[in-house]
Amino acid sequence: MAQTSPSTPLDAASSAEDAAGQENFDRLIAEDSRIEPRDWMPADYRKSLTRQISQHAHSEIIGMQPEANWITRAPSLKRKAILMAKVQDEAGHGLYLYSAAETLGTGRDELNDQLLTGRAKYSSIFNYPARTWADMGAIGWLVDGAAICNQVPLCRASYGPYGRAMVRICKEESFHQRQGWEILYSLSHGTAEQKQMAQEAVNRFYGPALQMFGPPDADSPNSQKSMAWKVKRFSNDELRQRFVDMIVPQAEALGLTLPDPDLKWNEERGHYDYGELDWDEFMSVLKGGGPMNVQRMARRQQAHEEGAWVREAAAAYARRQAEENLLAADTELIGA
Numbered sequence: 001m002a003q004t005s006p007s008t009p010l011d012a013a014s015s016a017e018d019a020a021g022q023e024n025f026d027r028l029i030a031e032d033s034r035i036e037p038r039d040w041m042p043a044d045y046r047k048s049l050t051r052q053i054s055q056h057a058h059s060e061i062i063g064m065q066p067e068a069n070w071i072t073r074a075p076s077l078k079r080k081a082i083l084m085a086k087v088q089d090e091a092g093h094g095l096y097l098y099s100a101a102e103t104l105g106t107g108r109d110e111l112n113d114q115l116l117t118g119r120a121k122y123s124s125i126f127n128y129p130a131r132t133w134a135d136m137g138a139i140g141w142l143v144d145g146a147a148i149c150n151q152v153p154l155c156r157a158s159y160g161p162y163g164r165a166m167v168r169i170c171k172e173e174s175f176h177q178r179q180g181w182e183i184l185y186s187l188s189h190g191t192a193e194q195k196q197m198a199q200e201a202v203n204r205f206y207g208p209a210l211q212m213f214g215p216p217d218a219d220s221p222n223s224q225k226s227m228a229w230k231v232k233r234f235s236n237d238e239l240r241q242r243f244v245d246m247i248v249p250q251a252e253a254l255g256l257t258l259p260d261p262d263l264k265w266n267e268e269r270g271h272y273d274y275g276e277l278d279w280d281e282f283m284s285v286l287k288g289g290g291p292m293n294v295q296r297m298a299r300r301q302q303a304h305e306e307g308a309w310v311r312e313a314a315a316a317y318a319r320r321q322a323e324e325n326l327l328a329a330d331t332e333l334i335g336a
Helices: 009-030 043-062 064-068 077-102 108-116 134-156 160-188 192-211 221-228 236-254 279-289 293-306 308-335
Strands: 264-266 271-273
Touching: 043 064, 043 077, 043 108, 043 221, 043 293, 064 077, 064 134, 064 293, 077 108, 077 160, 108 293, 134 160, 134 192, 134 236, 160 192, 160 236, 192 236, 236 271, 279 293, 293 308
Parallel strands: none
Antiparallel strands: 264 271
């Protein structure tokens, strides 16, 4: 009969610490309080949060590409300035989120390497091309609008650094959505050709924007676990329904139509019904089969390589500052 090794005092102490930590974690979640970086947390909670926050950060960084491509082609100096400010905001969002992810114990170099090597994902919406200036409007209104719908509840996420980062991000995303709305409104109330351009942009981004909330609840085990931990507050389908209910009257105000023949008000449910989304396409894009997957990653890898000298210079400066601080401290100690 196989014998088991007796537990050591160290094992017993570790088990007791884990049990106490789990009890405190469960209490904080039940009380709707915040988990902070130095608090004990389950390994699955740490892993899931690292994945979610880093993917969010990656999405902000990759999401700069389709918009930055239009800065030089924006139709006026005012439009250029606004778009530049928006792209700058997205870089800042990535910074906030990488910083929040780092508090969970994974360094930024590793997080970045996961993106560059394809081990980490980012939002599928950014693997679609921005073909016309109207796409800047559709991205702002639909894509950033979906982001707001999804991210405002994250301001109450159970993990403190994530929730606090989301407060500022959501405020800036509101500006982005307003910018997109204003672009589409100007186009839809312009010439017939401009209105057609706006309509075609909405047609392109409507479906992918709805897919941003993730797969249906039945196919999303990560979502259910995240809700149990009070990181997310609503399921994918609940958020998607909220978004549809929000944009239908907005589309009417724009004078544009949403490309869904099944879209209609359901009096009994008190919500709009909408058609089935193409989830096969969604999964294909996630796996690298989207129209812009290869180009987006190639551009990100190129930017990383071209920025190597900046990282090296920053590291050298940090080392020199640390050496100077150490020397100053030693000098002060000798003088004392």
